[in-house]
Amino acid sequence: MPKALPTIDVSSPVCCNPISAAPMNDDAALQVALRLKALADPARIKLMSILLTTESGEICTCDLAAGIGLTESTASHHLGQLRKAGMVESTRRGMNVYYSARRDALDALRSILDPNCCT
Numbered sequence: 001m002p003k004a005l006p007t008i009d010v011s012s013p014v015c016c017n018p019i020s021a022a023p024m025n026d027d028a029a030l031q032v033a034l035r036l037k038a039l040a041d042p043a044r045i046k047l048m049s050i051l052l053t054t055e056s057g058e059i060c061t062c063d064l065a066a067g068i069g070l071t072e073s074t075a076s077h078h079l080g081q082l083r084k085a086g087m088v089e090s091t092r093r094g095m096n097v098y099y100s101a102r103r104d105a106l107d108a109l110r111s112i113l114d115p116n117c118c119t
Contacts, residue, residue, distance in 0.1 A: 018112050034085065043074075048082070051088060059099060060098050061076055076097075079097075083099075086105045
């Protein structure tokens with residue numbers, strides 16, 4: 001029987017020293033890798049791009065799906081993966097779910113990868 005993977009909460013922004021500060025321990029490397037894994041899909045990158053550039057700050061799943069040319073169920077799957085990784089947050093309003101990017105999570109990830117970026 002396959003060994004079960006550990007359950008790890010990655011919903012809060014990653015918090016550790018930059019990768020250039022010192023060699024990372026296993027736990028910190030896993031935390032960063034899980035968040036990068038959530039972003040490592042073209043559809044998810046496109047979703048994040050739309051969410052980060054929208055004027056209203058949030059968009060309905062139906063509009064996001066149309067924006068990337070996928071069905072709502074497929075877009076919802078990708079958004080769910082981003083939500084589990086703490087990259088987006090969702091709000092239900094009636095039958096619709098609205099998503100917005102969590103800039104704090106993305107800023108934390110950027111700071112770990114390159115603390116001198118964008119300063």
